[in-house]
Structure formats: C-alpha cells, structure tokens
Amino acid sequence: MESKPQPPPLQQLVLLVALFLVALIAIPSWMVVLGCYLVALLLVNIRVAWLPRWPASGISWFRLALLAIVPAVLVGRMLGGQNPAKQLGTLRENIADRWALEQTPSIAPGLLVTYQPQRYLIHAPGENNVSVRWTSESPELPAIDLGNGVHLLDFDPRSDVALTKLSGNSLTCTIIAGGKPHQRVLRLIQPQAHPRQLRSDATVGIAATVSEETDELLIVRRDGTHHRVAVGDGPTDCAVFDSGHKIVVAHRFEPELWVIDTAQAKVLSRVPAGTFQCRLAISDDRQRLAVALDGVQPGIRLFDLPALTELSFVPLKFSPDLLEFGSARDELIVTDRRGRGIVRLAEQPREQTSESGEKANAWAQKGQTLFFPRPISTLGKTPEPTRLALATTASFLTSGQPLANHFLENTVHTLDLDQWAIVATQITDRRGLEQDSPGDTEHGISPLALGVIDNRLYAAFAGSNEVSELSPNGVAKEYLSLDSYPLFAPQGLADLGNGLWSVSSPVDGNIGLFDLEGNLQHLISFAAAEDELAKSNPAELARRQGERTFFEGTRAGIACQSCHLGADSDFCLHDIGQGKPVDVLSVRGVIGTSPYLRDASHWRLRDLHDVAVDGYRDYQDRVPWDRAAALDAYLQSLPLNVHARQREKLDVEKMRTGVSAFFAADCATCHAPPALTNLGQQSAASLFPDYYGPMGPAAGADNFLDTPTLRGISLSPPYLHDGRAPTLRAVLSDWNRAGRHGNTKILSNEQLNDLIYLLEQL
DSSP states (O other), X not given: XXXXXXXOOHHHHHHHHHHHHHHHHOOOOHHHHHHHHHHHHHHHHHTGGGGGGOOTTOOOHHHHHHHHHHHHHHHHHHHTTOOHXXXXXXXXXXXXXXXXXXXXXXXXXXXXXXXXXXXXXXXXXXXXXEEEESSTTSOOEEOEEEETTEEEEEEOGGGOGGGGGOOSSEEEEEEEETTEEEEEEEEEEOOOOOOOSOEEETTTTEEEEEETTTTEEEEEETTSOEEEEEOSSSEEEEEEETTTTEEEEEESSOSEEEEEETTTTEEEEEXXXXXOEEEEEEOTTSOEEEXXXXXXXXXXXXXXXXXXXXXXXXXXXXXXXOEEEOSSTTEEEEEETTTTEEEEEEEEEEEEEOTTSSEEEEEEEOSOOEEOSSOOOEEEXXXXXXXXXXXXXXXXXXXXXXXXXXXXXXXXXXXXXXXXXXXXXXXXXXXXXXXOSTTOOOBOOOEEEEEEETTEEEEEETTTTEEEEEOTTSOEEEEXXXXXTTOOSOOEEEEEETTEEEEEETTTTEEEEEETTSOEEEEEESSOOHHHHHHHOHHHHHHHHHHHHHHOOBTTSOOHHHHSGGGSOOOOEEBSSSSSOEEOOOOTTOTTOOSBSTTOOBSSGXXXXXXXXXXXXXXXXXXSSOHHHHHHHHHTTXXXXXXXXXXXXXXXXHHHHHHHHHHHTTGGGTSOTTTTOOSOEEEHHHHOHHHHOTTSTTOSXXXXXXXXXXXXXXXXXXXXXXXXXXXXHIIIIITOTTSOSSOGGGSOHHHHHHHHHHHHTO
C-alpha cells in the first residue's frame, strides 16, 4: 500500500518558521531568537487545524531541508562566534531593565547622586497623587501630576540631611501612589573628590581647583600643605587673585561667586553673577575677571579686581565652553563646543553711559570665527603673550567634519592672536618602544591640560598618563610617565614657582607636586586610596577603575573620552567602523536604557569595552581587574546633565499640555515613560520613508536604530542618528513629513510648542 506524504511534526515546523523569522529580522541577539520561536509557536498553533488536510503532494523533508538552508546559514553567520555566556548576560540585563520600568509605579533614572540636582519621572498609571520618600528619615516629597500617569519630581540632595547618613551603593526608596507604598531600589552614588583644572599664582606658590562631586575648593601650596573648603552647589572653576590672598569660585547651581580667604580657608563674601557659571579667566595684569555663563541667556560677565565690581555683561549667541583673556584685558577668547569654533571679542569704547552714570564699554566680535573639524578640548596660555595653545582631535583646519573610519588625531594647535590664525599644528600621537604592532600609539594621547611652567609650555596627556614639555610648535620633548603614581588621567597643570609644579588626577583624587627634573616632592590625597577602597567600598573602587578605563587611550590612540568629552558628547559625527557616520550621544543618564549605540548593537554597557578591544587594538597595559565590568560600573554612575531651564520656574500647564500632545502623537509608543524608551529598535526606513524611500540606504534589516531615551535631549543637538536635524522642531516637523516618527501632524502649533517645551525640560 502506497504511503501518503505526512506533515512534518509540529515542533519541527515551529523551528522552521522561527528560523525564517530570525533570518528575516537579522538582529544578533538570543532575545530575538527566543521571540521568534514564541511567535512561530503561536502561528503554527493557530493553523494547526490546517495540518490534517496536508495536500497529497505535500512537502517532502528534502524540500523542507532545502528551504531551511538559507535561513540556517544566515542565523549561523549571525550568531556564530558569539559567546553564549555573554548572550545570557545580555538577556539578564535587558530583562532587569524592562522589569524596573514595567513594575509600576516606576521611576527613572534609577540613580541618585549626592552632588547635583536631579529630575525624576514617575510612571503611575491611573494615579493623581504620587510622592517619594528616599529614606525612612527623609521628608515625603510630592511629585507634580502631568497627566497620563506621568509625574515629575525635582530633587536637590543637599536639602535632605538624611542622605548624608547613608552608606553602601544602593538606596531603597518608597513611592507612595494612591496612598499605597511601593519600594524601589536605586543605585546610590556618593563620589570621592575629583580635583580637575588647576589655577595658580606662582609668585606665592599656591594652586587651587574645585571638586564638583564633593562641592569643595581644594588648595595646595608648594610646601605640601593643603586645605579643603566647602563651597556652594556645583563648583565648576576657580581663580587665584589679590596676590594669592583670595580665590574666587564659580558655581553651576549657585547664582553667586564665592570669595575664599586662602590663609584662613574660609568664605569671605558672595558676589551675584548668575547661575550656570562654567568658566573663569583672569587678565594678565590681574585687573579683570571674566565669568562665562551657560544659562538660558549665555554670555560673559566681567568684574574688576580685586573689588569684584561688575563692569558689563557680554551676551553670546552660543554656549561658552573654554575662556581666556587675550594679550590684554580688552580682549577675550571663547570657544564654542557645539559649533566647533573659537571667537575673539574686543572691548570698544562708546559714548553711552551705564545706569550709574559712568561711561560703559561695548564688546564685539573681532575677526572671523575660526572653525575646526572637532571641538576644542583644551585652551591655555603659552610663554608668548600673543599666542594661545589649544587641543583638538583633528590636525587640519576646516569647518567640515572628518567622516573617515575611526578618524582621530590628538593635536595641539598654536593660535597667534595678532594674526588671528593658526600658525603651528602638531599631532601629539607618538609610537614608543613598547609597541607590539605597527602603528601602535603609546604617547601623546588626549592632551586635556595645557599650561606654562617655568616659562615653558607643558601638556598633560590623560589618555597616555604622562606630562611633557612642548616646543613652541607643539612637539613633545620628553615624556614624564605618571604610571608609578596614583595620578592617572591627569587633567590639570599649574606652576607653583621656585622650580615646582603641580598636576591633578580627578580619577584618583590626588594632586602631585614635582620639581623640574620630574621628581615627586609631595603627593596630596583628597580621596581614599585604592587599597582602602578595596576593603571599605569595592563598588566605588570599580567605578574609579571604570573612570580610568574611560580616559585611558588604546593602541590606536583613541579613548572613550576622545569623542565623549567630559563623559558627554563632542556633538560631531563619527564612523566607528560601520561605514555610516552617526552623531555622538552623551553617556550620561544611560543607566537602565539598554540597548546601546545608535544601531542598538550592544545590550550591556560592559560590552562597549569590545569597541576598544576590537575596533581600537585594545589597551596598551594589562590590568589585574575586569575593565569591562569597571567601565559598566562607571557609566551607570553618571547622572543626567542639568539643563539651565531646569533651574527656572516650571510652567506646569505647558508641561501638562506637552505630555498630552506627547501621548496624542503616539510618541509614548516608543518613548515610553518613565525612561522615555521602550528598550527596543526601530527600522530607519519605516520611520523616515520620505527620507530613505523603500529601497533607500536604510532599507535593509541591518539598519535598525536604537530607541534612545529622551532624557537630556535638549542638551545633545544635532538630532537623529545622522545629525541631520539641527533642532527639536526640525525633528518633529521638517524631518517627519510622513508622520511616522510621532504623528505630529495632528497637533496644533500651540500643542507642538508645548511638546517642544516638554522635551526641553526632560
């Protein structure tokens, strides 16, 4: 009797369908494999009634095998070589992130730092009254109801004394929603001191810096004595004046400059200057102080010295970053990180008088803006008063960006103020005797400090952990390695006079005092040593090691901070080996928002270490600890940047209208509260069909994009993965004509304005 073709067993049919789905999606993740299997199981069971009526000419196993070859090869190629343990870790982290956000009421970010104000979003569907208590001794803080289950809480940790009593690295807070308490665990960050840019007066042998993480002014003298002075919220810079008797401190979150007596290490006075003071500069004649303000109205406020009487305010059209006086007190040099430029301002007499009746002077730009391919990361004086030194990551001079694969050049330029032109350029990357592969870089990586010591120009290289004197054209003469000292990733240099100079290490919390021969004279510690942390706080030690990894250069001469300046962004496009230049996202506030990178190719922060290992030839030195785990710990400790608008009075009604528009336009489908991401991926071609077209450059399955969090988005222009949208309005209108990246076409102009206001406040 002739047998009839039998249908394949259900389980094998499920596997076949799942295989096809995985091959179609082509995203290398075990999560995708699992999801496709579940979908296939559902589809086959729905059609199970069809299977008994399998046609007589049914599909043979041979034909099924032929059909399975193509997807099997694709899946094997996709998952081949991937570590199963890593894939399981990926699954675990993604499930943890999702659980934290789906367990309502949920709160984001899942982090509390003790050194800066923070804004939290709480998602409590159906609840109108929500509050938070950080500890059992903390006051209950009411959140603002914005509608659609979204609540907002602004919190300044300096206002809660109970937080100072905490120890450990986690915090169990209580969210009260609808009168019911719900406990949620947040990561708690209480950092050590981080001394950064050093300012000095060599004639009296004093140097100072601020630690924003601990709200302190740190003072050292050439004899090794030192002081710690508590200052206001978020100190950003300092300057020594009045013959070394006083130090002025700028603050990000305080509206005043603080004046400190250096002899008694106490606060003398406070001078109004406005919030978001980001940089200070003192003229060579010590008669003027300039304060750069990065607020809603950016600009520079000028004071005379030593009286600190306000002289004038110079508005700017961009956010100032670095600041120096020129060759005289009537000339200011200021950099624009987002615009990748440097501007010269000159004081010009005018006949108008100020409110006091005295003649006032106006300031205006002098000469053209000088543009660079990448933003200026460091700006400093040189021994010649008419010249400044500055560092970037590209050696050529143009307003266009270098889009070549992995392109980066650590470079020091010399700017002549009389000619207003770059007159010397020197790439600082150098090979050394330790290289084990052609092209390996050992020296001159990431110059993050430039300063004059004993009338000679010096640079501190954070990426290669060394200090070197530079020739007038920027060539390094001899490298002083800091590997033997706890002074990793140096970021500050200052002359102390009498043949001594100082260097600061934010990573280790130390300041070293050296003589001109490179001999260490004093090591001043403002943070716990590593062996002490290993016993008392291993998690803090891991974060320190991760911060070191973040600044450490690879054999290719590239560090994480090369593109993520200050653990933020250089606002440029970079090709990191995918053939598609993408704009650099900030790494602040990324905790709990997997996957990572623009293409969502890394589901764990620790896996970003693979970029350095595989893409940049790995690190030069071996370390006894897990770099990947340490990098993960450091990145998860970084809070969101604080926008200037966050310090203004909040327009609650505009926020509520903005939230309503956000949900009406279906933005919450992908950018779900409270993290404002669904932890997923989207097809670029489906989101922007009018830009790519059905067969455009993003039509393939390998062009899926991460759904990034919208937290901090107002501080990270340009927008979209390739940076084509300069503003948030352009994202929602000019580059969203198909209405698939949020159905914003249904919104009125007023609703759209309120939606943008909401995004600016996130």
